[in-house]
Amino acid sequence: MTGSNPFLPILATVQEVIEETPNIKTFRVSLDDPEVRETFDFKPGQVAQLSVFGVGEATFVINSPPSERDYLQFTVMRVGEVTTKLHELRTGDKVGVRGPLGNWFPYEEMKGKDVLLIAGGIGMAPLRTLLLFILENRADYGRVTLLYGCRTPQDMCFKGDIPHWRSQRDVEVILTVDRRAPGWTEMVGLVPEVLKEIAPSPKGTVAVTCGPPVMIKYTLEALKELGFGDEQIVTTLERRMKCGVGLCGRCNIGSRYVCKDGPVFTLAQLKALPAEVF
């Protein structure tokens, strides 16, 4: 918790750096103060600001499950200033963590339902937390289908996790890449197209999607075609953020702030906002 000063990060140490893809790394960081580490609590889908002191902060979803007390996991694509610096970090380096921020996936409301997870590229990160949370509370949820697409096989994150997910009861994992590639034995095609091909039933199902804006846009259309209602579709948004607590102004869509009122929205909620989402 950041206490009474929402701008104050918690000091943390990089425990492990995992290379996911040529431009994506996963960082496991542990909060330095043992007491804070014990009490730091968050819900699946919540985000945090990672600080590299001297460079700045950027927002990432916490993609370890809340039950993991030893570290918080963040998966970072090297794109801008902060992420480039993050990619230079090694075990033992100091970072700041400010969070948890924002809302979370409606995991209570999803109980008793089948879950369809649709991820594109690094959009798998938030869904990873939700998937792990569901696996830990397996009896509360029905069938789980994960459709995870990337541009190429090299761009796929969490490769080590996939065999484990596939071995779970009532979990189906469908992987796809945009174009055929040597050695690739899974599906080929863009996420929305593959989604229409596998045509999951909307009955008693909640679809949760995260990925690049253009993928989300066409995925929403595909889900609509398949008969999913606006209340059955959940997504988590990205915006440029600074404060993370609804003060600095930039991440608004209409009167809502993605950092504070989101990042998780149902399609029904998004449709009530001005059309500035994608």
Added chain:
Amino acid sequence: MVGDEAKFLPHEAIFEALTEWAKRYSLFVPAEEEKGVFWRLFEPGIKVELGLRPLEPPKRLFFPPTEVLLRFSYKERQILPEIPKDDTPLLVFGIRPCDLHGLKVLDQVLGQQDPYWKKRFVRAVFVSQPCTGAYDTCFCTWVGINPKEAKGADVSLVELNGGWLLQPLTERGRSLLEVGILEKPSFSHLAEAQELLSRIEVQKGEDLNGLAENFYRSFDDLPFWRHMTFKCKACAICTFLCPTCFCFNITDEKGHEGVLRLRTWDSCMFFHYTLEASGHNPRPTKAERYRNRIGHKFCYHPERYTDYGCTGCGRCIKYCPVSLDVREVLRRIKRY
């Protein structure tokens, strides 16, 4: 509004009174300088000008254009917050109703969570004067402000022939007026103040009811918004001079001993404000950005906090290099 507790401050005694207050408060007054009237910390020799509204709103007194949020020391590897240490309360003397309302709007946003704002704002004392004449760019009555009223102030201040009448409105105001130099006002002083207030002409404002509905209807009409912002230079002076704009950026600055994390005013009128690292920008042109500014002031802010995010001070009109007039834009939305 004038009563038993009122005090009279003769013109010739104002410097003495302000000097007395400056001992107990960080006293800010409108001061005349070469380039106009600005809010300045009171000091000997300052040219106090209560007759003109300062060019800038008093926002920066509570929310500085740049401030240090925290420090990170390399050696101790510690994060230290930089909450202002000075406990002297601020006294803002001669503020107009529009500008005081502007601070109230900012407090709706920052007052809940921002310890830096709170430290300066919660103990501040305001001496407010009614507005005796509107500029031709003023439209405070459109957004529900009564320019005669010292709403939210601790003391109201009315200039009479020969001095000022000060009327405490709160406990803080009463304690402020406990200085020896102030006199008991005569009946004629009280009558003169009342007469003066009754003479102020308040312009009838445009009715903004139904504006939000029209705004949302116009939202997807990008050609309309392009037309509205055709001449806009995206210079953002409207946001920097706005008494209610609060957008900020957070950046790090490296020093020899550590890192300073700074907060700096930012503006929704800038392209990079919403630019994401991926290159995606949800508000790529000035049409979307100005639409957001209008939406924020007149729809989003009232939805979140009830008041309009605008005080009608008209600085955005007065200082716009291309005279983009928000009143005209509001009228166009009303007719949309």
